[in-house]
Amino acid sequence: KKGEEKEGSEKDGMELEGDDALLMALKALKKGMSLPVNRLFLKEGETSPPKRYNSGSMILAMENAGQLIEDEELRSQIKGSGIGTSATRAEILKKLIANKYIALNKKTQVLTPTQLGEMIFDVVNVSIRSLLNPELTASWEKGLTLVSQGDITEEEYMEKLEGFIKRRTEYVLGNNHRNALKGMFDAAVPFYKKQEKSSKTSASGGNTRKVRSQTNGSM
Template identity: 35%
Template sequence: MLRKAHVRCGAGENLKIISKSYLSLFIPTKKVPTQKALEKLPSIQREIYFTILKRTMAMFETDYKYDETTVTVEIKGLPFTSKGRIVLDQGWRKLEYPASKKTDKVEDNELPLLQKNETVETALKTSEGFTSPPKLYTEGTLITAMKTCGKDLENVEEKEILKATEGIGTEATRANVLETLKKQHYIDVQKNNVTVTPKGKILCQAVENTLLSSPEMTAKWETYLKKIKKEEGTQEAFLATIQKFIHHTLDSSGKIIENSDWSPTIKSMNHTHKTVGKCPICEQMIIDKGKFYGCSGYSNGCTFTLPKRYVGKTLSEATIKKLLLTKETQLLKGFKKKTGQTFSAALILNEESKLLFKPYEKVEKD
């Protein structure tokens, strides 16, 4: 019989397939099932039973002992290392536990008796082959890379900080980061393989060789957050530094992209946006940005926008075009009050280019 907490899984009960890590939660009870009872079990349940039994027995077995020899031979100034292993006591491995391919390879390699500084004869040969490109990332391996991103940092302190904080983001936010990248069309996922889109390549080139492309930035921020916790730093100073960093990055990235090979691509991407009229503030083109209409002069500081939905009513493209052209729309039906009551009104752009209802318009019930 097997037991987990207060659940008994016997010969006549259904035992679900469980992972190896979960097997350690089960222990055999004193009740020994008969051979007939075991034969009645489905094959998968029978395999699980004996796997758990074998693991429990291994806990009381002797250690697996071996003698491993490492030999380093120097040939023309280059070190070559070989390893050999002689098993002294199989211990718990007697229970037919499968060895790893690496362990099998070492055990099968028998080394001759050698003395230090002994001269040996060698036969060198070269082989030709082709390298394979690295495998594409999956969403799973990307999340793992985010968790272990600090392992290659040279600064030991920063490396330890990222190890303690588990790299970039948290368990709750890393998946959301990938979802955002997909929604913004920086990456594309096909058959679980992640590829970078042309838009994503532009972003990569923009942040290349900056702190944004290095986990070092996360380590520095985490360091200062600890100072704030110890009251050795302030929130205001931290946010001010981030603000300066963002402005500097945007300015640098803009110059990098403008002088890069991607500049024609960016211009062509900008031209593909649907235009609906001219901006009433800076006379640049108003383009469809998906959820709203915005000025193409945003990078130069113009923040003029128009919503696609206003007071419960969806504004058509024709309505937006008329509004930009004449600063006023015809009477529109379907606006909704908070009470749910609908009404009709015309829209205008006032002298400050703000979207408002036309004054003194007669309210009509639909």
């Protein structure tokens, strides 16, 4: 063990020395100069999954949805507005929960998709994927800005909007995604069955403890 500890401390010391040397070399580095690489170290690690949204972080994400847009012009159109308004975002979440599209853990406030919610997402994703992209909202906002600036007329804007709706509706009616969707639904079902089984087990465990305590009390 002592030998392993000594070897580990030597490696740490070598890494620190290497970091200091690299820092000094970088400070002296100028454009056009080459930097020799004497050694390479490979560090293994594991990435952590992103934290689940809670009611607060979801509202913040809705407010800042425009940050996900790469196009600077479109991003500027949705900046400061996002999805919904400050007065409607909480109500949007409440409606999604009431419709059982997402579930809210009352204790932790963590939001998770329900099986129904995931199915709806899959349907939209294979039929009208652009509805899931904040760039669509930004493009509509851009159109409204052009109308307000007088660059296009209200009629021109509505014609484009109605054309989009008509084309997407015709596409949905003219295509059958049943087989693809069935595969997606079938793949998701086992995960939700596990959650359901876990919640039922927890509930039955709580009832058992309650019955036992009552029995002990009566004795």
